[in-house]
Each structure stands twice: as structure tokens, then as C-alpha cells.
Amino acid sequence: MSIQTPEPIAHPLRDELELSAVLHALSDPVRLMIVAELAKGSGECTCGSFALPVTKSTCTHHFKVLREAGLIQQRQQGTTRLNTLRRDDLESRFPGLLATILAAAGDPAAAVAEAV
Amino acid sequence: MSIQTPEPIAHPLRDELELSAVLHALSDPVRLMIVAELAKGSGECTCGSFALPVTKSTCTHHFKVLREAGLIQQRQQGTTRLNTLRRDDLESRFPGLLATILAAAGDPAAAVAEAV
Numbered sequence: 001m002s003i004q005t006p007e008p009i010a011h012p013l014r015d016e017l018e019l020s021a022v023l024h025a026l027s028d029p030v031r032l033m034i035v036a037e038l039a040k041g042s043g044e045c046t047c048g049s050f051a052l053p054v055t056k057s058t059c060t061h062h063f064k065v066l067r068e069a070g071l072i073q074q075r076q077q078g079t080t081r082l083n084t085l086r087r088d089d090l091e092s093r094f095p096g097l098l099a100t101i102l103a104a105a106g107d108p109a110a111a112v113a114e115a116v
Numbered sequence: 117m118s119i120q121t122p123e124p125i126a127h128p129l130r131d132e133l134e135l136s137a138v139l140h141a142l143s144d145p146v147r148l149m150i151v152a153e154l155a156k157g158s159g160e161c162t163c164g165s166f167a168l169p170v171t172k173s174t175c176t177h178h179f180k181v182l183r184e185a186g187l188i189q190q191r192q193q194g195t196t197r198l199n200t201l202r203r204d205d206l207e208s209r210f211p212g213l214l215a216t217i218l219a220a221a222g223d224p225a226a227a228v229a230e231a232v
């Protein structure tokens with residue numbers, strides 16, 4: 001019997017964060033809404049805790065884009081992934097960027113609901 | 117003989133500018149460089165005045181994406197298009213956004229040169 005070890009979840013280091021990847025990640029209304037929700041809270045959230053108007057696989061894709069751009073940290077706990085915003089890394093790398101974009105976004109949840 | 121009238125160049129109104137389109141437009145290093153160059157100057161620039169490491173048709177595409185997102189104003193003069201940054205419209209719609217992104221970008225021209 002082989003024991004299956006989950007693949008490690010890759011994250012870019014702080015110094016590797018790229019502005020173009022961050023802007024691309026936030027250019028999707030659903031991903032922007034996820035980040036806005038994470039920014040409101042302080043703890044870890046499961047993917048399922050967001051009321052997203054998309055299928056589970058699309059949702060998984062969005063979280064992957066956010067992770068690869070360095071916006072969120074993901075860790076596996078059993079069968080779920082817990083997500084946190086990399087607020088300090090983003091602020092250190094691109095001062096004021098996240099706050100300015102979130103302010104410009106207003107209420108992304110309402111925007112997503114409107115678009116559905 | 118028919119006289120060919122150039123198609124009017126469409127621009128979104130200030131109130132129609134969408135954050136997702138603006139972020140998407142700026143998520144490409146070449147487009148970010150174009151905007152950074154326009155932000156440095158105060159006048160109109162032709163597409164050809166930018167030292168861009170891309171073909172003419174790619175360049176035309178980038179300017180179209182920027183125009184459709186509301187970042188630049190284009191007007192036809194003879195056979196060339198003159199471009200200006202819609203700084204006031206952007207500032208009114210998304211206060212501080214452009215300045216914060218340009219500050220985060222550092223020197224986009226160097227980043228583009230590095231990527232080539």
C-alpha cells in the first residue's frame with residue numbers, strides 16, 4: 001500500500017511578487033471579491049466559505065491564480081484548503097496598492113451579484 | 117469615387133470606466149510601460165514614438181486595449197493616431213489608483229527591456 005503525500009503548495013516569495021501578475025489576478029471581479037472578503041476578516045477561510053456564483057472547479061482555478069500571483073497563502077487541512085491574504089507581503093512589495101484597489105472596487109460582492 | 121470616412125474612435129465615458137478593465141489593461145508590462153511614458157509627458161504621443169519591443173500590429177492591439185479600458189484617448193490625425201492619458205477621468209473615477217500602480221511599477225521600461 002502506498003501512502004499518498006499531497007503535493008506541496010507552491011507560493012512565490014515576497015521578492016518574487018510581480019505587479020503584472022497581481023493586477024491580472026485582481027482584474028477578475030470574482031477574484032477581486034475573494035480578496036475583498038479576505039481583507040475584511042483576519043483569519044483563515046475555506047474556499048467554500050465564499051458565496052461565489054461560479055462552479056467549484058472555476059472557484060479552485062480562481063484561488064490558484066490568486067495564490068500564484070502571491071495574493072493569498074493556502075494551506076491544506078485534511079481535504080480543504082485554508083486561505084489567508086498575504087497583506088504584509090503585498091504592502092511591503094507594493095505599498096498602498098491593495099488598499100487603493102479595494103477602495104476603487106467599492107463593494108465587489110455587489111458588482112459580482114449584478115453581473116450574474 | 118467614394119470618399120472613405122474613417123470610423124469614429126470609440127471611447128468609454130468617464131462613468132463607464134470599469135476597474136476590472138483598467139487593471140486588466142495595466143496587467144501587461146508593455147501596456148503599463150506605455151501608460152508610464154504617457155504619464156511622464158503632458159502632450160499627445162503617436163503610437164510610433166514609444167520604443168516598444170513588439171510588432172506594429174501588437175502595438176496597435178495594446179493601444180486598443182488601453183483605449184477601450186478608458187486609460188487613453190486616441191484621435192486620428194491623417195494616417196496616425198495621437199494618444200493622451202485620461203488622467204483626470206481615471207483620478208475622478210478611481211482616486212489614487214494610477215499613481216499607486218505607477219509607483220509600484222518602478223521603471224516599467226526597464227522591466228520590459230529585461231523581459232525581452
